[in-house]
Amino acid sequence: MNDTARKNDRKTWMSLLAKAPSDRLAALWSEAGYAPEHSFLRAPEQGAVMVQGRTGATGAPFNLGEMTVTRCAAKLADGTVGHGYVQGRDKAKAVTAALIDALMQTDRASEVRAAILTPLACEAQRAAEVKAAKAAATKVEFFTLVRGED
Amino acid sequence: MYVAVKGGERAIDNAHALLAEKRRGDTSVAELSVAQIREQLSLAVNRVMAEGSLFDPDLAALAIKQAQGDLIEAIFLIRAYRTTLPRFGSSRPIDTGQMSCVRRVSATFKDAPGGQVLGPTFDYTHRLLDFKLMADGEVPEAETAPPRTEPTPHIMDFLNTEGLIEEEEAHDEIPPDLTRAPLELPADRPLRLQSLTRGDEGFILGMAYSTQRGYARNHAFVGELRIGTVPVEMEIPELGFAIEIGEIEVSECETVNQFKGSKTEPPQFTRGYGLIFGQSERKAISMALVDRALRWKELGEDDVGAPAQNEEFVLYHADNIQATGFLEHIKLPHYVDFQAELELVRKMRAEAQTGLQEAAE
Structure with a gap:
């Protein structure tokens, strides 16, 4: 795996963890039973990120409003550093995300992927499909009627 | 005081x-x-x-x-x-073209590529009270159909390719932020949009309605209204690349407005834009109409003196927290202030009384 592929892979799992439902991530994490020794480089911290939109969807950026985000940086005993940036205010979720990010950079990556990331990705995919399927059932065909104006 | x-x-x-x-x-x-x-x-x-x-x-x-x-x-x-939260930074501008839409309608194009999707809407309901909801009603599962896999491009793009609508030029200037610096006039469009998106729904609706009734009428069509979720990406300094830090639901409205053209621009359509957190289409449409009305200067239109064209009037009165704060403070004790007024009125009355008596003598 080259550098770009590794970066993209990490970007994918970090994004997945950021959006994962807190309770599902917590359940999968405790089922997997990982409890890696670690110290915090940055203790879990709640904050906000200003979300930007663009004028007319594609023009100049403007500030739409903030969203809550919690972040954390953890260091494993072997020195590997993991970062967690997750949506919402759940500190435990940020810690779990940071630890998973760290473990994914070690030789336990494939078992962590199988135990946590793959199930999360499948569930997210399924939820998106159900939502899209329900929306698709409301697709409408409008017909323009000719008005009898004589 | x-x-x-x-x-x-x-x-x-x-x-x-x-x-x-x-x-x-x-x-x-x-x-x-x-x-x-x-x-x-x-x-x-x-x-x-x-x-x-x-x-x-x-x-x-x-x-x-x-x-x-x-x-x-x-x-x-x-x-x-x-105000108690530390700010970690700003996101990249969200890409609403990549939205997973649950609703997407156009009032201008019947056969829009990507289709018209009604989604969860109050439209076409009869506005009759549903007494079933008073009982403990079970909700039937919503119907499903094969999910659409085709992309849902912005409908405005089709007018754009023909050059029939004004170009929206992309750039990446850092936008002003009214939560960090006081709102100063004249406000550029990004600042106006930030103010409108957090403005009071009722106020923005009233302003938008006034344009429809003829105060700076701008003949708006809803080119597209879409509601759905978009990922939010942020550059993480300690990583050196961007990740998605979450996903938000937004409502977006793009209006197509008539424009006769000016000395420098040929006749073409112009745009109004609304983007709001959550499912809030009334506000999104209102925002787009008011945005368009406030753009009169940059489009070389006349100031007809309409309230919706008056940036100071709109932006300084749109915020319901500022408004209610100032309005509601007048019910708090103003005893000293009022005591002074009372003294003044008594004095003026006494003076007027003496004046009358002197005139009568």
């Missing part, structure tokens, strides 16, 4: 305890949970997030519960809370 008062501590404590009891209501009725508000009053939650300027459905639901359903009070609570 408000002058500080002392005392009344016990009465104030008791008043707050009474408020808490009133909030709970009849204890023989089950208490509402924050999760119930989040799930079942989601449009109220969306409004509190949009005008509170903080996307967090749990907090917005809590604020609604605490405010006893007074949405402006709930927005006030959220605004106060958000």
Whole structure:
């Protein structure tokens, strides 16, 4: 795996963890039973990120409003550093995300992927499909009627 | 002028305890949970997030519960809370072209590529009270159909390729932020849009309606209205690349407006734009109409003196927390202030009385 592929892979799992439902991530994490020794480089911290939109969807950026985000940086005993940036205010979720990010950079990556990331990705995919399927059932065909104006 | 008062501590404590009891209501009725508000009053939650300027459905639901359903009070609570959060940074601008739409309609193109999707809408309902909801009604599962896999491009892009609509030029200047620096006029479009998106829904609706009724009429069509979720990406300095830090629901409205052309521009359509947190299409459409009306100067149109064209009037009165703060403060003790007025009126009356007597003599 080259550098770009590794970066993209990490970007994918970090994004997945950021959006994962807190309770599902917590359940999968405790089922997997990982409890890696670690110290915090940055203790879990709640904050906000200003979300930007663009004028007319594609023009100049403007500030739409903030969203809550919690972040954390953890260091494993072997020195590997993991970062967690997750949506919402759940500190435990940020810690779990940071630890998973760290473990994914070690030789336990494939078992962590199988135990946590793959199930999360499948569930997210399924939820998106159900939502899209329900929306698709409301697709409408409008017909323009000719008005009898004589 | 408000002058500080002392005392009344016990009465104030008791008043707050009474408020808490009133909030709970009849204890023989089950208490509402924050999760119930989040799930079942989601449009109220969306409004509190949009005008509170903080996307967090749990907090917005809590604020609604605490405010006893007074949405402006709930927005006030959220605004106060958000000032306590450290800001980690700004996201990349969200790409609404990549939205997973649950609703997407166009009033201008019947056969829009990507299709028209009604989604969860009040449109075409008969606005009759549904007494089934008073009983403990089971909800049937919504129908499904094979999910659409084709992309849903912005409908405006089709007008764009023909050059029939003004170009929206992309750039990446850092936008002004009215939560960090006071709103100063003249405001450029990014600043106006930030003010409108967090402005009071009723106020923005009233302003938009005034343009439809003829005060700076701009003949708006809803080119596209879409509601759905978009990922939010942020550059993480310690990583050196961007990741998605979450996903938010937004409503977006793009209007197509008539424009006769000017000395420098050929006749073409112009744009109004609305983008709001959550499902809030009334506000999104209103925002687009008001945005368009406020653009008269940059489009070389006439100032017809309409309220919706007056940037100072619109932007300085759109914020319901500023408005309610100033409005509601007049009920707080103004004893010293009023005492001075009382003295003044008494003195003026006495003087007028003497004047009358002197004239009569």
